[in-house]
Amino acid sequence: MQINDKSKPTLHTILTPSLLELYEIKDSVVVIIDVFRATSTMATALYNGATKIIPVDSAEHCIEMGKQTGGITAGERDGKIIPGLAYGNSPSEYPRSFIENKTLVITTTNGTKLLHMALNQGAKEIVTGSFPNLTKVVEFLKAQNAPVILGCSGWKNRFNIEDALFAGAVIEEIKDQFTIHCDSSFMANQLYNQHKDNLSEYIKTVTHWHRLAAYGLEDDMQYCITKDIAPALPIFKSGALVNQG
Amino acid sequence: MQINDKSKPTLHTILTPSLLELYEIKDSVVVIIDVFRATSTMATALYNGATKIIPVDSAEHCIEMGKQTGGITAGERDGKIIPGLAYGNSPSEYPRSFIENKTLVITTTNGTKLLHMALNQGAKEIVTGSFPNLTKVVEFLKAQNAPVILGCSGWKNRFNIEDALFAGAVIEEIKDQFTIHCDSSFMANQLYNQHKDNLSEYIKTVTHWHRLAAYGLEDDMQYCITKDIAPALPIFKSGALVNQG
Numbered sequence: 001m002q003i004n005d006k007s008k009p010t011l012h013t014i015l016t017p018s019l020l021e022l023y024e025i026k027d028s029v030v031v032i033i034d035v036f037r038a039t040s041t042m043a044t045a046l047y048n049g050a051t052k053i054i055p056v057d058s059a060e061h062c063i064e065m066g067k068q069t070g071g072i073t074a075g076e077r078d079g080k081i082i083p084g085l086a087y088g089n090s091p092s093e094y095p096r097s098f099i100e101n102k103t104l105v106i107t108t109t110n111g112t113k114l115l116h117m118a119l120n121q122g123a124k125e126i127v128t129g130s131f132p133n134l135t136k137v138v139e140f141l142k143a144q145n146a147p148v149i150l151g152c153s154g155w156k157n158r159f160n161i162e163d164a165l166f167a168g169a170v171i172e173e174i175k176d177q178f179t180i181h182c183d184s185s186f187m188a189n190q191l192y193n194q195h196k197d198n199l200s201e202y203i204k205t206v207t208h209w210h211r212l213a214a215y216g217l218e219d220d221m222q223y224c225i226t227k228d229i230a231p232a233l234p235i236f237k238s239g240a241l242v243n244q245g
Numbered sequence: 246m247q248i249n250d251k252s253k254p255t256l257h258t259i260l261t262p263s264l265l266e267l268y269e270i271k272d273s274v275v276v277i278i279d280v281f282r283a284t285s286t287m288a289t290a291l292y293n294g295a296t297k298i299i300p301v302d303s304a305e306h307c308i309e310m311g312k313q314t315g316g317i318t319a320g321e322r323d324g325k326i327i328p329g330l331a332y333g334n335s336p337s338e339y340p341r342s343f344i345e346n347k348t349l350v351i352t353t354t355n356g357t358k359l360l361h362m363a364l365n366q367g368a369k370e371i372v373t374g375s376f377p378n379l380t381k382v383v384e385f386l387k388a389q390n391a392p393v394i395l396g397c398s399g400w401k402n403r404f405n406i407e408d409a410l411f412a413g414a415v416i417e418e419i420k421d422q423f424t425i426h427c428d429s430s431f432m433a434n435q436l437y438n439q440h441k442d443n444l445s446e447y448i449k450t451v452t453h454w455h456r457l458a459a460y461g462l463e464d465d466m467q468y469c470i471t472k473d474i475a476p477a478l479p480i481f482k483s484g485a486l487v488n489q490g
Binding site for chain 2: 015016018019022155156157158159160161164181182183184186187190191194205206207208210
């Protein structure tokens with residue numbers, strides 16, 4: 001890893017939204033990571049032709065924005081569709097035949113919160129990342145020449161492994177172009193390298209796997225750790241995520 | 246790791262003090278971890294015969310308590326002894342010939358803060374841990390039959406690797422006796438196992454190593470990752486850490 005090369009922009013990994021305030025967000029490119037399943041679903045919906053995705057922070061706001069935009073409302077709590085919304089958080093719900101040319105209004109437990117925090121703190125650009133759009137994220141970050149924040153959504157503000165794994169995968173691809181002096185980034189990258197050749201088995205050991213497997217979502221989760229299966233780049237512009245990829 | 250064995254007490258790892266509020270601390274045994282160097286120094290001072298250690302949260306409080314108790318005042322900021330205090334945070338400053346039968350009043354950047362947070366939230370017992378007293382901590386936790394919180398002090402509320410490594414070392418020794426459903430604990434244990442056979446080289450890659458090596462503290466840090474070199478058990482009783490080991 002690069003330690004002190006001042007000519008390269010910095011890269012930091014934020015392990016949970018609770019730690020965001022400790023980092024300099026202003027003018028950074030922020031990658032919102034919520035592997036299970038918000039950012040995997042966002043990449044999928046845009047790859048399959050959704051016009052835009054409006055991320056919102058509450059079910060009430062979701063219903064209201066659904067009415068205003070004529071969009072599809074989506075959101076889950078504890079693995080079930082929230083009453084009043086129409087669809088859930090599963091990428092499998094958004095094939096091209098359904099989502100093309102539609103607006104998706106989505107509320108999620110973890111990812112949306114982090115996105116709004118980054119927005120309020122003056123991020124230069126905000127994109128969302130997960131394994132289904134890994135290479136799109138990597139290519140975007142390489143082209144920016146700006147400080148990078150890899151923002152893990154975690155689970156109810158706690159650290160989770162699957163988001164750190166994705167941060168580690170990104171770091172593996174771009175570390176030569178950044179100054180990295182951040183133990184969270186070192187750890188994430190080492191964790192990813194330790195398990196990258198066995199990801200589909202290893203992922204079954206993490207706490208969120210057990211939580212979502214109880215709802216029968218194993219196939220969803222395996223999709224969410226599949227690289228480049230939905231190569232879109234969700235980027236936040238004027239209140240919505242659109243596909244820049 | 247155990248996932249759902251309700252007959253065993255739980256174990257969680259808290260990666261930085263910023264995350265403490267997310268966990269149930271009340272009635273738990275809390276291990277305060279600040280490998281570089283507060284909890285390594287505390288084990289050393291008590292092992293070498295200090296009567297007690299009073300951890301305080303500010304230099305002003307340290308000076309005041311030093312006067313009240315006749316104790317030795319100690320504390321550093323940015324690698325230097327704080328003006329008005331007498332000694333620093335290095336374990337090498339506290340050999341038996343100096344510290345035996347004396348009271349140490351110490352303020353530290355990270356560890357003391359976490360200790361007071363755990364105290365305020367009603368921890369059942371608070372002990373301090375680092376590699377120099379690893380086995381003492383492990384034996385104590387095995388004997389308690391109570392929920393365990395491994396509390397990493399981190400660095401200025403950010404995650405650091407050396408504290409997670411120690412948490413992982415503790416988990417490696419006690420995981421069969423606890424219910425662990427905590428990604429932070431899984432990660433810490435995997436990180437430790439990945440690097441345990443090469444700890445003295447690996448530790449040179451972490452950010453805090455670079456920060457403290459700039460002050461010439463390499464030997465101090467190698468001491469702080471040496472297992473069982475100061476086998477004391479600092480336990481918090483009536484406002485001070487005493488040796489229960």
